[in-house]
Amino acid sequence: MTEEPRREHLCRAGDGAVLRGRIWECANPEGLVVIRTPYDADQHETTARSWNARGYHCLVQDVRGRYRSAGAWSPYAHEEDDGGRVLAHLLDEYEGLPLVLFGASYAAHTALEAARAVARDGAPPVSAIIALVPALGLAETAWDTQGAPQILHRIGWWHEHGRHRRSQPPLPAGELDRRVAQAHELGVVEAAEHWDWSPSTLTGWRRLWSAERVDLASRYGRIDAPLLVISGDDDFFHDDARRLARTWPAPSHFASGPWGHRLVAGVADQVLRAGIRAAGGLTRIVDPWLAAQGLPGSPAEWTEVLTAASVPHTRSTLDSASGTWRHEGNSP
Structure with a gap:
């Protein structure tokens, strides 16, 4: 062809x-x-x-x-x-x-x-x-089918792809681990307020964790x-x-x-x-x-x-x- x-x-x-x-x-x-x-x-x-x-x-x-x-x-x-x-x-x-x-x-x-x-x-x-x-x-991206939160995957994806017009470099492994630990300690929504994300990104992050399955x-x-x-x-x-x-x-x-x-x-x-x-x-x-x-x-x-x-x-x-x-x- x-x-x-x-x-x-x-x-x-x-x-x-x-x-x-x-x-x-x-x-x-x-x-x-x-x-x-x-x-x-x-x-x-x-x-x-x-x-x-x-x-x-x-x-x-x-x-x-x-x-x-x-x-x-x-x-x-x-x-x-x-x-x-x-x-x-x-x-x-x-x-x-x-x-x-x-x-x-x-x-x-x-x-x-x-x-x-x-x-x-x-x-x-x-x-x-x-x-x-x-x-x-x-x-479906936030929770697995048993109801467990996919915290590591979502933090990594949102940082890299969910915030800007163009994808950003992935978080270093140590920083990703630190944010996952914060999410477990403070709550996945509350922890994000410490990550220097814009108000629009935080709004999308809250929408992610409150969404219902399709x-x-x-x-x-x-x-x-x-x-x-x-x-x-x-x-x-x-x-x-x-x-x-x-x-x-x-x-x-x-x-x-x-x-x-x-x-x-x-x-x-x-x-x-x-x-x-x-x-x-x-x-x-x-x-x-x-x-x-x-x-x-x-x-x-x-x-x-x-x-x-x-x-x-x-x-x-x-x-x-x-x-x-x-x-x-x-x-x-």
Whole structure:
């Protein structure tokens, strides 16, 4: 698939804020992939080019208040309305191309929220959604499924990504440990008042710890696009990913393997990495799943498990020891 130069893409949100991104185009596209991220659109060229190679244009957009997009950054506050406006713009701009929403972690949340906006507004539906290690909402990032606070993760993320237009260097290990100890001693909200955070950051921090968990059936119950969820056995959002796939109102496929939040990139064990490579990695799931939805991809025999109407929720599990995926027509 011939690669074309990337170009700037602009979309005006409902309140007039200009949302900026980069679109990587290919010759003779058969689809369009959208990624909305708080982690700098310019850093996603490798991912975008991998979609170009499959036959998709790929838009990577900075979410509101991050990097090149205007507005104030407030995590998990604007992704439904902003995402819906972006998709409406793209459906006009690229009329006739099937639209796939893709994202990992926070970008998985933006994908789900954009699809929710489309369903709410009665617009033409998206063709497919791929959510990797999804961070579903504020409460899901703050608390694990047993109700224990994720203090270390949240302090680190908020310091690095939650306060400014651009991500900041991570806290030194000693300082992070000191703040975690303060949070245990003083309370997670009260301790933050000692960290030289701005009033707006403190407001967002309080909102994080008072948020309620997402009722997935209610929130996404009107979406009829097929969903692929990719999780990791060692990811701290693993249970939420299973819950998302299990409650999805349309057909869903859940895939998981022996990795954490960084997926295969975070696997340090070389023997384990070799086993994952022998199984074809995540490409062995993504490409056949796309083809099974009638989208550009690579067909595989295993996707027969996706076609049984009586089993709308299916799953794949990677066995790295044998270097094979196991595919089941069972609910996740």
